[in-house]
Amino acid sequence: xEFRKIFxxxxxxxxxxxxxxxxxxxxxxxxxxxxGPGKKVLEIGPGTGQATEPILNTxxxxxxxxxxxxxxxKMKEKFGDRPNFNIVNDDFITHDFSDMLGSDNNxxxxxxxxxxxxxxxxxxxxxxxxxxxxxxxxxxxxxxGTLAMLLTKSEYQSTNPALHxxxxxxxxxxxxxxxxxxxxxxxxxxxxxxxxxxxxERDFYGKREMTADEYxxxxxxxxxxxxxxxxxxxxxxxGLRNAVLVHDNKIIFNDTYVMYLTKKxx
Numbered sequence: 001x002e003f004r005k006i007f008x009x010x011x012x013x014x015x016x017x018x019x020x021x022x023x024x025x026x027x028x029x030x031x032x033x034x035x036g037p038g039k040k041v042l043e044i045g046p047g048t049g050q051a052t053e054p055i056l057n058t059x060x061x062x063x064x065x066x067x068x069x070x071x072x073x074k075m076k077e078k079f080g081d082r083p084n085f086n087i088v089n090d091d092f093i094t095h096d097f098s099d100m101l102g103s104d105n106n107x108x109x110x111x112x113x114x115x116x117x118x119x120x121x122x123x124x125x126x127x128x129x130x131x132x133x134x135x136x137x138x139x140x141x142x143x144x145g146t147l148a149m150l151l152t153k154s155e156y157q158s159t160n161p162a163l164h165x166x167x168x169x170x171x172x173x174x175x176x177x178x179x180x181x182x183x184x185x186x187x188x189x190x191x192x193x194x195x196x197x198x199x200x201e202r203d204f205y206g207k208r209e210m211t212a213d214e215y216x217x218x219x220x221x222x223x224x225x226x227x228x229x230x231x232x233x234x235x236x237x238x239g240l241r242n243a244v245l246v247h248d249n250k251i252i253f254n255d256t257y258v259m260y261l262t263k264k265x266x
Contacts, residue, residue: 004127006223007047008068015048015074017218019152021122021257025204026054032261033118033146035060042100042116042140044092045124048074051150055120056082063100063116065092093132097140116140120148126186133186134194141264147196149188149260154208159252163243170239174232177224188260196262204257212244215251 007014035041037059046052046064048071056062056079064087066072072089079085088095101113119137137147157164192199210218216237219225228236244251 005068006226007221008070010221010226011048011068011070011074013217014071014221017214017221018047018050019154019208019255020050021150021152022204022206023054025150025202025257025259026051028202028204029118029120029148029259029261030055030058033148035118039117040114040142041118041120042097044119044121044137045127046075046087046122047071047124049078051120051122052079055118056085059084060118062086064088065090065095067091092136093128101140115142116145117142118146118148120146120150122150123152125149125188126151130186130190131194134191134196138195138264143264144266145264147191147262147264151258153256153258154253156251156253158254160247163247163251166243166246167240170236170243174228174236174239175225176229176232177227178229179227180224191260191262195264197265199260199262202259202261204259206255206257208253208255210244210251210253212241212249212251215244216241 029035033039035055035058039058039060041055041060041062043052043055043062043064046066047068052062052064052075062082062084064075066075066087066089069089072087075087079087086100088099098113101115119141125133125137134147141147189199219240220237225236
């Protein structure tokens with residue numbers, strides 16, 4: 001199975017345990033891209049909606065494309081009754097977006113279609129080859145439109161160095177995925193090589209506290225953790241659980257919510 005399809009096998013667990021983003025991040029994005037009623041938005045790979053509702057709540061014309069059929073079904077279950085919600089179950093790489101781009105002769109675009117004012121992804125765009133990710137989003141954006149790319153960076157070493165050391169020993173001994181994660185080389189700043197301008201990074205901060213069981217459930221939603229082979233997989237997750245139990249059954253993450261912003265020039 002392709003890594004980018006593996007999350008579709010755990011829609012309920014993905015929905016429950018994947019991290020959300022801060023309201024401050026969404027406030028910043030909405031103000032920057034001027035999103036609200038009359039604006040057209042595309043979310044790439046929303047999963048189960050970890051970054052959907054604050055944008056949907058603006059009253060914009062919200063559109064999404066989701067590769068996983070079970071994740072798509074979860075999105076329809078959560079948001080399908082919202083009048084400004086639209087989603088298709090397809091691959092961004094090959095999808096023809098003409099079904100989402102209705103005619104609007106007042107947009108200033110050359111072909112008379114109403115292109116997107118904002119395209120955004122939350123820990124998704126790195127699954128797409130760079131040339132397709134940036135060239136296709138650029139084509140789909142209206143002049144002056146925004147591309148926003150969100151991700152979460154987390155660390156727990158500063159909150160409990162001893163726990164960090166114990167968990168690292170578990171990784172050293174048992175973290176043996178059958179397939180290595182291949183998408184660490186995506187360079188967000190390369191958007192400017194495809195015509196984008198005004199690239200910038202904005203960081204926001206949060207904190208999460210988990211029990212041992214919650215930490216194991218969260219860790220088991222990581223794509224490269226899902227493909228650890230037995231007998232290592234059982235020993236790996238049991239080791240993580242026991243490590244947190246020994247340290248007062250608590251692990252605290254310091255989260256950095258990273259938002260990369262760039263624009264299509266007018």
